[in-house]
Amino acid sequence: MNENEHDTTLNLKCKLGMKSILPIFRCLNSLERNIEKCKIFTRSDKCKVVIQFFYRHGIKRTHNICFEESQPLQVIFDKNVCTNTLMIQPRLLADAIVLFTSSQEEVTLAVTPLNFCLKSSNEESMDLSNAVYSEMFVGSDDFDFFQIGMNTEITFCFKELKGILTFSEVTHAPISIYFDFPGKPLALSIDDMLVEANFILATLADEPSRASSPQSLCLSQKRKRSDLIKKKAGKNVTGQTLECISRKAAPRRIYPKETLTNISALENCGSPGMKRANGDISEVSESSVSNTEEVPGSRCLRKFSCMFFGAVSSDQQEHFNHPFDSLARASDSEEDMNNGRFSLS
């Protein structure tokens, strides 16, 4: 836990650069062999996180990494009320994923009570006449748990899924998938002994007429080709609610480089309501929102954003029971944004 001079424990929410952390923990083998103890603590007076490795023979290696305070975002989403729940070893799902060509942005998951199918997103393959359309069925027997309450087909960002599976293969726990109808977010959850991670992904909604549950605060959007995203460039979102933005335009268009705010990044349908934890006790220690910043000339803007909730310390047991409780409505006024110093990666 974090301690300051007065020996009280603080809940510190901060951000550390991945580029700083990765090299420190790079050589896993040599770390395991040579290091007896690792100590991580903060020095809030200097805004640094200190990582110390204690080797044999009294050798000590210290790394000081600057951190930045951050107000993590939280998601209004209760995975336990989802009608569809699956649990599978990440390795099996990763094997299925390998079949899809790497150029795909989105993937569609279609389930019935009997089977599970991953397939190329229809929208995408129709645009590019050269694209291969792939389908992969995984039998329900391969799953540790397979409960489908409602036949559904949801489409979400493929890249995120690949990243999440790579991450989950490190833990030896199965990955749980919670979802409902298109438009409602999809949750991927790993619960190892040491780590609990929840990934919330937005999914593509169908028709605007589809009713979206008020609790989840997701917005249905039309499947219309438009370049409304252009309007967002460089502007903060004003207004109460998340704006209803249509899906991004056809892949062939070239977009100028834009830095989308976090809120605008979530505007694609199915994004859960957002709230920043203003000092509330939350179950997450760190979060980051990946947005859809693109370089000029890229064919397809990434259509979804996802939320990544980091590992939880075992001291915060009480939060496990009510993971997404302390939430309020989305706040997206300019003032809030600046305070929270949303990061745009």
Added chain:
Amino acid sequence: MKFRGKIVDGACLNHFTRISNMIAKLAKTCTLRISPDKLNFILCDKLANGGVSMWCELEQENFFSEFQMEGFSAENNEIYLELTSENLSRALKTAQNARALKIKLTNKHFPCLTVSVELFSMSSSTRIATHDIPIKVIPRKLWKDLQEPMVPDPDVSIYLPVLKTMKSVVEKMKNISSHLVIEANRDGELNLKIETELVCVTTHFKDLGNPPLASESTSQDRNPEHMAEVHIDIRKLLQFLAGQQVNPTKALCNIVTNKMVHFHLLHEDVSLQYFIPALS
């Protein structure tokens, strides 16, 4: 037009996948010709390809346990399809440890070659992956451009050295010059030469051996040490060499002085011919 084939043997499947990978490296878009006993991957010598042409042939019964096709018509019982080679090789990559592979011609929204892979699965349920590869059916009137290229009588015919060695030599040479001279004689010697204002580099390969010549008449006149040479674009040679991931069973090079070089490889039972024209 109909086509369906099934491969169940693991070794055949791997071999077919390797061939498809090689084709993907040699030609971005190619023509697949399906006939009752053969499959051909064809690249015709259009300007777009830089004059390079390729003809790859395999006997279908060496691969497929089931093979049915119905061509354009009874007299022209063939199917010519144009496809992006990489799409096929990527789809086949998923079939590495498959129980069975099925390929068939379908029409879902647009004409496709559907590759269906039946994978082994941990549990009893089999896992099936399907890939619909979009294709273009080539009309009958264009078939004449896609026939097997005529191989002119070579001036010299020689067996190639180890392709990996050749490839690493040519790779380094590419940094110095964009033109390369291939020359060979009937004494088993092959040279790769590059020449710039500042430097000349020649790599000599010896004791390669020459296959017996078909026509003996012209050969008597010539000195066996006389080199037949051709100037070619080095990148085309490199692309050809880079496509050979596996060492071929047999590799032959035919040089027609100042006209072209013709490579003829045999990968087990699959024959590959690659023609690189001389630079004008």
